[in-house]
Amino acid sequence: YPAKNQQPCSTAGFSSRIRTESCFLCQCSGLRSAVPLAVVEEILLNLPAHQVVRVCRLVCREWKELVDSAAHWRERCRREGIQPQDPSRAPDGWCQFYFLTKKRRNLLKNPRAEDKLQGWKIVQNGGDRWVAEENRNPFPHSPVTKCFVTSYGLCLKQQLIDLKKEGYNEAFMDQLQPHIKISDWYAPRFDCGCQYEISVELLDRRKKPICTFQPEKVFFQQWNDEPWCEMTHVFKDYGPGVQFIRFTHGGVDTQYWAGWYGIRVTNSSVEICPAEER
Known part of the structure; x- marks a missing residue:
């Protein structure tokens, strides 16, 4: 818990601290085994996906392998209820599938004439x-x-x-x-x-x-x-x-x-x- 009167970290500060402290952890062989990879993966699964890709993936080789694995994105999709239309056909790339599905939306403005002809x-x-x-x-x-x-x-x-x-x-x-x-x-x-x-x-x-x-x-x-x-x-x-x-x-x-x-x-x-x- 933060000390009394201590301001909470900003997202940028948090990302920087993750990178610094985790690099130290990965470089110190004596501490590398202190945190099981299963625990690290659970932590990654609870972080925002864009931070995992942009920050955590750059920390060390072990973290990069976790983030790049199909298992990580398949589990993230499962937890967030994101499924392929055909459950019997797995996506070729679970990471791509995750981000494309999350970003998916109608790119046309006012498609149903609710604002008369505005946007056209x-x-x-x-x-x-x-x-x-x-x-x-x-x-x-x-x-x-x-x-x-x-x-x-x-x-x-x-x-x-x-x-x-x-x-x-x-x-x-x-x-x-x-x-x-x-x-x-x-x-x-x-x-x-x-x-x-x-x-x-x-x-x-x-x-x-x-x-x-x-x-x-x-x-x-x-x-x-x-x-x-x-x-x-x-x-x-x-x-x-x-x-x-x-x-x-x-x-x-x-x-x-x-x-x-x-x-x-x-x-x-x-x-x-x-x-x-x-």
Whole structure:
């Protein structure tokens, strides 16, 4: 326990003290066996993962071997309830799997029209322009209640994701080649034909395309059941240099009706996920 009136150590001070004292422990052969490695590993498992990698791993050879072991990260995943989608298929690298799963999130802003068109760049705004409104047909996932709606002229909107700003630097992307999972939901009106389109590009530092997903346009006929459909794609083995992701989608009604009778889109997502994900 700290002495009375003693201020608690900062994280930086704590990390420095761990490194200094542990180096001394590892260098002194007489003390090396004083603390069993099993005890050291238990201590490491109770420290923040980023400190274990950035600080503890550099202390000595024994600690490096513990931190680099699959057993350490497998146990950390077990304790934190992080599991592969397919339990029968172990990840190729438990450390990579741990960090990618912990960092995983939707990189698109305002994907469900909750803040109207905020966060999106309007590329095409034809007809009566983009609007956000309540879903006409219940969405398969109950929390999603709003969508973006297109008009009788082509409507396209876009987001540019800067991977470095989101915590995925170039070395990380180049070396690990994590999967990039795309998902987008779209639906027509029952009484009007319409068209849906999407384009997702992986870009280099100059914003030049490295890899592109651009499927054929989807058409709906008039008098349909207003089905919600999901468009998905996973980028794999895309090579080095990816620093940006450009996500563009939208559509138009095909009967040229004034108002908002075109395709509806919502719940879009772009996620960096472990390669084990399918």
